[in-house]
Amino acid sequence: MGTAWKVNLKVGPETVPDMQFVEDAMYRGHDRRDIDGWGAGVELAGVVQLLDAVASGAIEAGEVRAALVRVADVMEERMLEDVQSWNPGLTRESLRCFGDCPRCERNRDVVRKRLDEAARRRARFQEPDRYAVAVSGSSVHRLDCRVVRESTGTLAFEGEDEREGGLFDSEVHHYTHDGVMPGLPHLALTLDEYDRWRAERTGPQGGLRYRLCKVCDPPVPLA
Structure with a gap:
């Protein structure tokens, strides 16, 4: 009201x-x-x-x-x-903007790319036997970790028609006027990808810039 x-x-x-x-x-x-x-x-x-x-x-x-x-x-x-x-x-x-003002129009491709990346990440969870862990920022999780499941519930668009409809326009509006970008699911990685990922986050003196989730305790090496 x-x-x-x-x-x-x-x-x-x-x-x-x-x-x-x-x-x-x-x-x-x-x-x-x-x-x-x-x-x-x-x-x-x-x-x-x-x-x-x-x-x-x-x-x-x-x-x-x-x-x-x-x-x-x-x-x-x-x-x-x-x-x-x-x-x-x-x-x-x-x-009065519904994702269609001049500023929003300039940002539509930015939001499309973000949603494409979200769809790519979400698709990886359809092949659980191929991927060993899921990562986000500095944390490593099992694929079925509660934290990971929550992230896969971020906004998804099933087809181009829906993507160009009101929900997509709303996301463009939020990004343009509120600075809020659509969330990304965690990224599922193969063991080889995980090895490269953690190598990028290991300092020259062996310091680690990542951690294993304490909730799900993934069965992969920390270092």
């Missing part, structure tokens, strides 16, 4: 006391995002009262529009002020 407002809305000689407005994500859809008042819900009976006043000639339709838009703008400004305390990247422009 969004934030509810009560406004004594005065339009010329006409006043609608305690007219109810709501600022809510349910009103922030793709359609009509470029029209004033987007993102706000309003009490229909109050609107009818104002339309009746327009019909009687007491007020002008333009006055009603301006009053309604003014309330919606204030509601959006207050919402942005609240959210920007923990999400400073949120703006009027990014709020």
Whole structure:
């Protein structure tokens, strides 16, 4: 549920006391995002009262529009002020972006490559007999480790049609405006790949920049 407002809305000689407005994500859809008042819900009976006043000639339709838009703008400004305390990247422009603004368009290939890498990694888990361990950063795990299973649940796209749909656009938006890249599953490695991987993480004096998982204790050499 969004934030509810009560406004004594005065339009010329006409006043609608305690007219109810709501600022809510349910009103922030793709359609009509470029029209004033987007993102706000309003009490229909109050609107009818104002339309009746327009019909009687007491007020002008333009006055009603301006009053309604003014309330919606204030509601959006207050919402942005609240959210920007923990999400400073949120703006009027990014709020209206659904992964299709110019900045997002420039990042689509970046996110596609990331998802392609996630799919490549996920496919390796379909051949458990071929791979010995799974790694991520500086940790080494069994393929069936709980930590590894959780990572394979990251966002996946089954086909190009879905990839170009709303979920993909959402990931592009999050990367562009929030700096959040889709997660990657752990990388399953053969024994030969593991030997090369740990060699790259062993210092000239033998120091190790990786560790074996204490949860699953994979049956591979540490050094």
